[in-house]
Amino acid sequence: MTKEIEHRIDTSVPHPARVYDYWLGGKDNFEADRVVAEMVLKTEPGMIEAVRENRAFLGRVVRYLAEAGISQFLDIGTGIPTQGNTHEVAQSVNPAARIVYVDNDPIVMNHARALLRGSEEGRTTYIEADLLEPETILGDRSVRDTLDFGKPIAVIIIGTLMHIRNELDPWSAVKAFSAAVCPGSFLALSHTTADFEPEAMAAMAEIYRDTPTGMTHRSGPEIARFFDGYALVEPGLVVGHQWRPEGGVPKKVFAGGYGVVGRKL
Template sequence: MADDAPAPPKINTSVPHPARIYDYLLGGKDNFEADRKVAEATVAASPGVLQGVRDNRAFLGRAVRFLAEQGITQFLDIGTGIPTQGNTHEVAQAVNPAARVVYVDNDPIVMAHARALLRSTPEGRTAYIEADLRDPDSILKHPDTLATLDFDQPIAVVIVGTLMYVDDEEDAFGVVKRYTDAVVPGSHLAITHVTADFEPESLEAFAEAYNSTHEMLTLRTGAEIMRFFDGFELVEPGMVGLSHWRPAPGEDSYRRTHGAYGAVGRKL
C-alpha cells in the first residue's frame, strides 16, 4: 500500500500496528512508514526476528492442518493479521471443505483486506470481525460469530503471535480463560508466544527495540505461557520451539534457534 494512497477510515498510519509490522517482516506490502521503522529497528537489534516470523506463520499452517485432520471443523482465529498465503480457512478447508472460520483483528486494514480477499468454499463459511482480543464479549457474542460457529461443538481457538501484546495488567491469562471457558471439552487451543528462554540477550534486545515505539511487547517464560493451557492437555510434542512442532517430513529445523514457543492443547 503506497504511503500516499488514501487510507480507510479510523486508521492513523503514523502509529505502528503489530499486524502491519508483521506484514512487513513477512515481505508484504500492506504497511506504512511507521510500521517499517519498528520492523527495521527490531531486525537490527535481533536479526533472528525474520526467521521467527516465518516460523510463526509456518506453525499456524501446520497446527490448523493437524486440527482439521483430527476432525475439528470450527476455528476462531484471533489476531489473524493481514491475509497472506496459507490463511486459516484455506488450510482447514483443504482438509474439510465444510470447515467454518471466524477471523478477528482490531486493525481496520486487516479487516478490509480479509473481507476483500478471503473467500470460503461453498460448503464452508468465513466471517470477519473487527474487535480486540482483550474484549472477549465483543467476539464471543458477536452476531457473526454466533451465526458461524456452534459453541455446542468443539472449536479451535487460535491465538498465534498475539498474546505478547497483552500485558499482565490487562490480565492476559484471564482474557484467554474467557475464550477457553466458552468452548466445550474436545475443543483445542493453539498459541505461539515470544520468550527469552532460548536466547535471552537477543530477545531482550528485540523487546527493547520494539518497546521503544507505540506498541509494547511482553516476553513470557515457558512456565508462564503454560498457564494459558490450564484445563488443556498438550498434544505431542508439547510446548516447543516453533519449528520443532510437528515439522514436515524431511524438514531440517532442529538446529534452528528460537525466540518463541508454540503449542496446541485439547480441552479436557
C-alpha cells in the same frame, strides 16, 4: 484502502500486524511499521526466517486439527492475509470447515473481507474486535451464526498475546474463550519468549517499549498458564519450529518463541 479506514488509523504509530506484514514481504505497512521492523532486523537478522516459521507453525496446527476432525476455527489476531491462511488450510482438508477471523486493525479487516474467500460448502466470517474483549467477540451475532459452541472449536491465537502487557491480564481473556468452548475443543498459540535467546529478545522488547502495545516476552511456565484445563498435544511446550515439523526437525532457527496446542479436558 477506503477513506473511512484511512480516517480510523494513525499511520505514524506502528502496529504489530503491519510490522509482521513487512517481515513477510507484504506491502500493507507504513513508515512507522518499517522503522520498527528494520530496527529489529538489525538486532536479529534471523527474524524474517523466524516469522516464516511461525506462519508454517500455524499451517501445521490447522492441518493437524482439521485432519483430527475439527471443523470450526476461531482465529483471533488474524493479521494481514498472506499465503496459508487458516481457512485455506482447514478447507483444503474439509471444505465444510467454518472459520471466524478476528482482528482489531481496520486494515486487516479490510483485506480480510476482500481476500479471505472461503469454500462454498464452508463459511468464513470476519469481525473487528479486540482479544481483550472476549464478551464482544463471543456475543457477536455473526460469530454465533457461524460457529456452534456445542461442538468442538479450535481457538487460534498466533503471535498476538506478547502484545498484551501483564497488567491487562491476557490470561483472563484466554480463559474466557476457553470457558466458552466445549470439552474436546483446542487452544493453539504462539508466543515470544526470552528463555532461549535472552539478549536478542531483550533488545527486541526495548525497541517495542515505546509502541502502544509493547512486547512482553513470557517464560515457559507463564505460557503454560494459558493452558489450564487442557492436555497438551505432543510434543508439548516447545519452540514453534519444533512442533511436529514436516520432514524432520529443521536446521537451527532463531528460537524466539513457543508454539503450543492443547485439548480441552
